Amino acid sequence: MRVLHVVTLHTPTHEFGGPTRVAFNLCRALESRGDRCVLLALGDGFPGGKGRLPGSPHGGAPRRLDGVRVRLFQARHVLPRFEVSGITSPALLARAFGYVRAADLVHVHLMRDLVTLPVALLALRAGTPLVLQTHGMVDPTGKPVARLVDALGTRRVLRRADAVLHLTERERRETAAVLAPTPIAPQYRLVNGVAAQERRTTSGPPTILYLARVQAGKRPEDFVRAMPTVLAERPDARFVLAGPDTGALADTLALADELGVRGALRYRGALERAEVLAELRRADVFLLPSLQDAFSLSVLEAMSVGTPVVVTATTGLAADVREAGAGRVVDSRADAGNGPLLGRAVLDLLDPAANEKASLAAWRLVRERFTLDAVAGTLRGIYAEVLAGRAARPGPTPR
Structure with missing residues (x-):
């Protein structure tokens, strides 16, 4: 054909x-x-x-x-x-x-x-x-x-x-x-x-990853707003912001400076395909604060390697993540108050037992339903x- x-x-x-x-x-x-x-x-x-x-x-x-x-x-x-x-x-x-x-x-x-x-x-x-x-x-x-x-x-x-x-x-x-x-x-x-992948293993300081276009609709500033909550209990945590800047990077980095967390945040820019998978495998938690993603490929790719995800309730994959136990689903709020909620969800998944359970669930979810x-x-x-x-x-x- x-x-x-x-x-x-x-x-x-x-x-x-x-x-x-x-x-x-x-x-x-x-x-x-x-x-x-x-x-x-x-x-x-x-x-x-x-x-x-x-x-x-x-x-x-x-x-x-x-x-x-x-x-x-x-x-x-x-x-x-x-x-x-x-x-x-x-x-x-x-x-x-x-x-x-x-x-x-x-x-x-x-x-x-x-x-x-x-x-x-x-x-x-x-x-x-x-x-x-x-x-x-x-x-x-x-x-x-x-x-x-x-x-x-x-x-x-x-x-x-x-x-x-x-x-x-x-x-x-x-x-x-x-x-x-x-x-x-x-x-x-x-x-x-997405393509089926081998399940990842992690080591070293906990890493929280945002990997998507850096644009207002994806709410990267909420990723930054989650950082103080996480760092208060896990000061060794590191945050990685990756993806092409389509208009929101300057404000996102300015907010990190304002909140005093810029030192724990690394911006990687746009990544090649091999680099995308490498970052996903290194991450302990994948956090995408977007309120409206219909069916995020980035979330699917994170779960394909067994990285637990934190998403908001209004995104298209929220029900699947919740049902499978593949991460955490946070109530959607279009205000600054969403940051602490996201931070608590990340902390929950940094517990080793919870992370292992969600990792296996995420990996199985993709292999069973979304290859x-x-x-x-x-x-x-x-x-x-x-x-x-x-x-x-x-x-x-x-x-």
Whole structure:
């Protein structure tokens, strides 16, 4: 099967985060099962003179990144005010229809932007089977520009796609609500998955790790606010902040200075894949204070090596973490008071017996429910159902 995956942006430091990583992971897993996948996206921040991009159809460079066939086009920031939603590439859009027509199925990692939405509309025009995956990014909104985008295209693709994938029941309801009362296309659950790993062992001073984009929505400042509570009882603890800075690093480090804990905090920056796994294996506790992550890959990766996690109750994996005993779930609070609550949860997991129990539970949880191989099997089943449904239709489907 020839599958075209479409995501908005890929950068060397993975600044766009989860959707791009999911797309790369799924492409690798599907290739291992015999499918032929190509990932189409904008690229930014890659070396190359005069805006040329390694892997670009115009640059003459290799067309693989991280083991995946890619077609990357230099991002053009046409609407800087809208950040990632305001970038596009005329060259990508000019070639996209050809890529869509050449595929047996198009899998779009959809958001309200100038890349994924236009390509989804082109798939409808071409009559190529279309699967949408929203990653919690398409929900009801009162923002005028977003509502205009919905009227111009989002509602159409949600209604006419062959399948719409969701991570959680909440995402399923919210995506459907964008169309209400008009029915949405058939919806299927597809969780995120990660590669199975050997379980980690730790030694030395206790280490607490934040590994995600350093942006306000992930609440890295709450990671820092947890530090005084932990250090009061475990002055030997060390805190590691890792991930690309997407706007919140300066305030986060300033808060550490203000609280007098800067000496116990190390910022690692953006990490390569091997460094990510190494940091996860060194950590005693993984702490992600985000209040709204739909289904964090970072949390899954931490648990895949047996690192217990602390998450908030409103994140998509909270119920799984709580049920399995894979860490601690803290009530979500969007104020400074969340720091001490997170700190107490970390201290609880620094107890050796509690840490060992949660570590084993986390490792088993991923192996039993969230391996990439299992997710790829589920996805291929959805693809097969979509293609069978198309084959059963009498004649061409009007778009």
